Amino acid sequence: MSRLIALVLLLFACPALAETAMLKDGDVLRGRFVQERHMQGFAAPLRSEGSFLVAPGRGLIWRAETPFAITTVVTPAGLVQSVDGAETTRLSTARLPFLARLYDMMAAALAGDWRALDGTFAITREAERIRLQPLRPDDPHVPAIAARLGRFVEEVEITKPGGDVDRLVFTRQELNARPLDAAESALLK
């Protein structure tokens, strides 16, 4: 869960850090992703591919197409996951206040206020690479995050305290190529 939050945070916040394309309310960022989960004891990384959409202030739609269709929608109200249109998981921020708090952090980061993040991570930057190191390494919920930035976030590596690693590569990212369609708007309601 926390991994997802950190990721969303990064997606939103990093453009501001890179002083390149800063997302603002009303923007729509679309792109493709490849996610690889390197888990200990697994023969090969678990790979999924699909498209994503970020709309600041409204949320995130994450659609895996392979190995099968999983849609995850993250909004200020919470997270809903469905497989082939059937809901499998639902987490609401009413039940998970830290989710709401992280949204606040995200909003602050978008506005260029880094103090909220400072409390959780040590942030270092080297050219196009940025690292977020948890301040409390023993905290089982906070992963270490490394990312490569271009105009947008190009690559992210998330290392969990247990040693599992998630690698994400984003491609074909377009800012405001087209507005949200009706179905997307409905998902983000």
Next chain:
Amino acid sequence: MRKVLALLWLALVLAAVVHVASLSLHGLPRETDIMALLPREEREPEIQAAKDRVARSLSGRVVVMVGHAERDKARSTAQDLRRALVEAGLVRPEGDVPDEAAVKRLGAAYFVHRAGLLAEGDRRKLLHGEGEGLVKRALSQIYGFGGAVDSRLLARDPFLLFPAFLGGLPTPANRMSMDEGLPTVVEGGTTWVLQSLRITGEAFDLDFQKRFVAAFESAQARAPEGTRILRLGAVFFAQAGAEQAMGESARIGLLSLAGTVLLVVLTFRSLRPLLLSLAAIGAGLATALSVCLFLFGSLHVAAQMFGAALIGIAVDYALLYFGQIFTQRTDPARRLAHVLPGIALGVATTIIGYGALAFSPFPGLHQVAVFSGVGLAGSFLSVVLWFPLLDRAPAARLNPRLAAAANRLWRFWDEAGHGRARRLVLAVLALVGAFGLSRLQVDDDMRRQQGLSPVLAAEQAEIQRLAGFGQAGRFFLVQGGDEQQVLEREEALDERLAGLSGWQAAARFVPSAERQADNAALAERALYAPHLAAYRAGLGMAEPAERDAPARPLSLADIRATGGLPFLDALVLDERLHVAMVDGDAPSAALRAAAQGLDGVRFVDPTGDLNLLLQSYRHRALMLVAASTLLMVPLLAWRYGAKGAVRVMLPAAGAVLLTPPLLALAGIGFSFFAAMALVLVLSIGTDYAVFCAEDDRRDPVTLVSVSLAMVTTLLSFGLLAASEVAAVRAFGATMLVGVALAFLLSPSVARRE
């Protein structure tokens, strides 16, 4: 002889005053637990004990929700509030919200036994052969965005059944979640922080209530601007109710006393009758207090409240006596001789009526009965023994207009010329009564009678909604030969309740050993055997760790020892007796039916039981009216003959019969409390009839005295009709209408010439 008796009585009264004064030096010992007023009736002591424990556990709980737009302010205010109450010694320092370490211990204790634990939804799916759905869920969590999946967990729990079990536990307050140690819910931009408190005293102890609410309110006043604080807890309701009742009774006592004084001064236009009347009231109250303290050790607050109302009746005998100054009789002994038979019979019948209260099911009323009986007797003795010696009042002239009015009432019931009007009035009364009877509805709903504060009720509803609390109160008692059997019986009940209501029971947190074995076998059969190999191959997952069964099944003691689920303590009364709390508003009849035929399972609905009790007590109060009537008849027959006794009983009996239908026309239902008032209407009404019957000369003085007595009674009891509390209002309205009717009908008892 007279003087000796008078001095003896004076000595007794003085002794009582000294007794009461010496006790009140250290503060009058008061019994303020109003629970003592509630009826307790349960044939099985085991059930009553369980009910009491559940009631104590519920009433000892206070839930506060602090809401603020800023999370930090909500949190600090909630914590400050708790600290203030703990420091004042009003709230136990140990919280019933588990800390992080306890939650970790709980997770660890469960994890060891995960093979036998299934979320209820997962178990249902597996029973229906829908293992496929669980496989899909696991895959979506592995491949999807986010998710709490990690390789160590997957190796031990490949289908992620354990997180589903933890997430599916029916913990109370299921909309809340822990946010850095505080249960929190965010809604509409407001962060609500919950504080669950256990009070150190009794919620129904008036002194404790006062201190608690005062400390709470002062802490509340320190909260930053924009804070909303919601309250839930018996102590708040009880305090609001008690404050209202005490305020009302103080106001009524004051009004009643002031009205009585004013009436005496206006009627007799002299100080002496007033002082003597006050002396009679004072002597009655002092002896009543002293006897109560001697017998019970402390004064119950109900007796204190009724004591205030007693003033209005205790003064009756003094009023009757002083009515005599409007006659030709100037000799105090002759004045007394003239009224003595009336007031002696009057005090006897009234004490019979009050004595009936002693047989009521409400323990608090026993003291009221003793207090009132002794008080009336004391006031009567003061009139009889002191007044002839101290009375120096010269004869006076009765206000001619009053005299004329009294004469008109006498004549109305007496003269042949008014025969048609009399019949008309009686016919109208009978008709209205009959019409009212058709509208008469009984009202045994305890909740309606209590007059709960609407503000608090709204706050409670909001907390229940925000936090996801159900309505606590109704429960099942589950008994068995040992803990395993109790758990198994809870599981049997669970199947009946599915879809009917939410509920909490130990078995939903710790399945019976049998169910754990069944869960493990079910998962093996319906999930692991058919799906695991393909699932692993698809994921490229290493051989998972051996699903080693632990040496023994998970036990309730294992989980309780972690401290992670503190509310289990309220559900487990002992090894062989559990409480299963109903959490929702399913109809009681359906819940009762669900328990039908299950061994050792019994549905308990305390409010519903109380309603049933009120109903049976309403019947019993009516029996008391009948019994008092029968007790009075021989006394009256001895004085007036059999026919005369019936005639004397008629006005009061008529008032008793007519009052409930008349009140029904005003939309007032007939409750136990109204029935208790009828007991008093009967005895007071008989008093008036006796006073009238004693006067065969139809002296207006008698009727004026009786009307004064009536007005003072209405001033004390009738004012209760303005109460905010439905039970008190019903009592007061019944007294008001009943006593007034009895008065209007009383002159009819004089023997017609």
